[in-house]
Amino acid sequence: MGSSVKNLDIIHQQLLTMQQSMTDKLASIKETVTKEANTDWSEQAQERENDEVLDALGNEVRRELQLVNLALHRMKEGDYEYCDDCGELINIERLKVLPFTNHCIKCASKRD
Ligand SMILES: [Zn+2]
Numbered sequence: 001m002g003s004s005v006k007n008l009d010i011i012h013q014q015l016l017t018m019q020q021s022m023t024d025k026l027a028s029i030k031e032t033v034t035k036e037a038n039t040d041w042s043e044q045a046q047e048r049e050n051d052e053v054l055d056a057l058g059n060e061v062r063r064e065l066q067l068v069n070l071a072l073h074r075m076k077e078g079d080y081e082y083c084d085d086c087g088e089l090i091n092i093e094r095l096k097v098l099p100f101t102n103h104c105i106k107c108a109s110k111r112d
Helices: 003-037 041-077 094-098 105-111
Strands: none
Touching: 003 041, 003 094
16 A cells, blocks of 8 residues: 555656646747747748647647646546546556556557
């Protein structure tokens, strides 16, 4: 039991670090987009392409941030270690590698 709590502590820290870096990343993406909105007309085509890339990047980070937030919420509620589908314990090694997963390996592979 004791070691399991310690593992969760480590994962909790990991999730907080991820949350922070994703928030930072989103902020800098937003900043880049805002900055580029002020450049010349001639550069607009190139700019639009960049915006699309940044948009896609931003969406992906936002999606991951959502998962991280959900994992932190699940941790607070005490159901972090349990699979969303079958309710069984998710392997701690799996959680260490994929801290924001909410499915055990069996259910995750069924989904693929
Ligand atoms: Zn499961």
